[in-house]
Amino acid sequence: MDGWDIPYFVGKDVANILGYVNPQKAICTHVDEEDKMLNVVLLSQFRKYRAYAEGVTSTFKPVIMFKSPKIKVSLEATQMFNELIANLNAADLIAFIIHQQLLDSNESSALELAYNFYLKNEDDLYRLN
Numbered sequence: 001m002d003g004w005d006i007p008y009f010v011g012k013d014v015a016n017i018l019g020y021v022n023p024q025k026a027i028c029t030h031v032d033e034e035d036k037m038l039n040v041v042l043l044s045q046f047r048k049y050r051a052y053a054e055g056v057t058s059t060f061k062p063v064i065m066f067k068s069p070k071i072k073v074s075l076e077a078t079q080m081f082n083e084l085i086a087n088l089n090a091a092d093l094i095a096f097i098i099h100q101q102l103l104d105s106n107e108s109s110a111l112e113l114a115y116n117f118y119l120k121n122e123d124d125l126y127r128l129n
Contacts, residue, residue, distance in 0.1 A: 037081050038088075038096055039111060040064055046114035090125040093118070 044062045051060065066077035097115045104111075118125060 033077065033080065034084055035096075035100070037064075037077075037084055038093075039100070041085070042097070042114050042118065043111060046110075046117055049117065090122075093125060094122055 041064070044064065048060045048062070064081070066074050066081070068074040068077060097118055101112070101115055
């Protein structure tokens, strides 16, 4: 429950309720590809910001790889990723983060730390548009 007595569910709980035998695998395999991609970008950028905050000033070159059994699938993922990033705006990003927090409220996860960082610095996101 949150402060308004509205129940929230952790992704693992939802997977269990839906009857998945392996909730961890279910979360990985049944999450939307674009959601996975956006989470990877958010986490990558968050790590960069954290490094800068700790005084690491060297250049960061993020690498995002798409694991797939065939080259065609990888090329399609690359195209999907490029379109996702090209059409991304701050309002959609904030909405995505809030939605993700509702799905999985693990406060100790790296993604949760990243989500909180971005929500705390929401004004900076709007300056990027």
